[in-house]
Amino acid sequence: MNSALTEVTPPAHAPRILLVKTALDGHWRGISVVARALRDGGFHVILGGMITGAEIVRAAIDEDVDLVGLNIGGHVGVAERCIAELRAARPELPIFCGGVIAPWAVKRLKALEVEVYPPGSTLEDIVGAARRLTQTTTAV
Numbered sequence: 087m088n089s090a091l092t093e094v095t096p097p098a099h100a101p102r103i104l105l106v107k108t109a110l111d112g113h114w115r116g117i118s119v120v121a122r123a124l125r126d127g128g129f130h131v132i133l134g135g136m137i138t139g140a141e142i143v144r145a146a147i148d149e150d151v152d153l154v155g156l157n158i159g160g161h162v163g164v165a166e167r168c169i170a171e172l173r174a175a176r177p178e179l180p181i182f183c184g185g186v187i188a189p190w191a192v193k194r195l196k197a198l199e200v201e202v203y204p205p206g207s208t209l210e211d212i213v214g215a216a217r218r219l220t221q222t223t224t225a226v
């Protein structure tokens with residue numbers, strides 16, 4: 087029996103999370119670490135890489151996700167446009183975000199009523215937020 091394989095296979099009913107980068111920067115560690123923590127927390131993680139707002143909307147619909155996680159580089163304006171496109175297409179879909187975000191940008195994102203987990207956030211808090219945010223659509 088391969089126990090490592092058993093550990094990484096999410097249960098069939100696992101809530102589905104789309105994780106993407108909204109800006110093309112070199113800071114990939116954060117999204118990788120968060121993806122792994124969510125997977126280990128029992129979520130089905132779809133890692134979309136760096137894609138545009140329209141592609142995020144398409145992937146969210148095609149993959150029928152319960153939550154979208156945005157890793158935001160320096161370009162908060164791009165993230166704001168992605169959030170607007172997602173809200174227009176799937177208004178009920180929860181969104182949370184993190185990454186290399188300056189304090190002034192955190193305020194702008196929170197004003198859009200998305201949860202923000204900037205550098206220094208614990209993985210426990212992030213996984214806990216994912217559980218809470220997916221509880222409205224799925225039983226975790």
Ligand code: B12
Binds near residue numbers: 154185207
């Ligand atoms: C490692 C590092 C790099 C590496 C990245 C390697 C990699 N594969 O990721 C390299 C060398 C490539 C790099 C490059 C640059 N870097 Co750099 N880098 C860092 C450093 C030292 C650590 C970043 C890191 O990995 N942290 C650990 C991860 C786990 O943290 P994190 O990404 O923030 O993720 C956490 C949260 O944000 C959150 N999170 C992340 N994603 C998501 C997603 C969701 C959905 C949620 C909910 C939460 C979440 O969870 C994580 C756990 O808390 C920081 C300084 C520092 N000490 O923080 C500078 C830093 C981020 N870099 C910086 C800069 C300026 C650059 C460069 C522009 C430098 C340059 N002049 O070339 C380039 C960018 C190049 C490019 N093409 O984009 C600045 C950013 C300033 C800013 N606010 O915009 C920093 C803060 C350094 C500084 N003090 O100036 N960097």
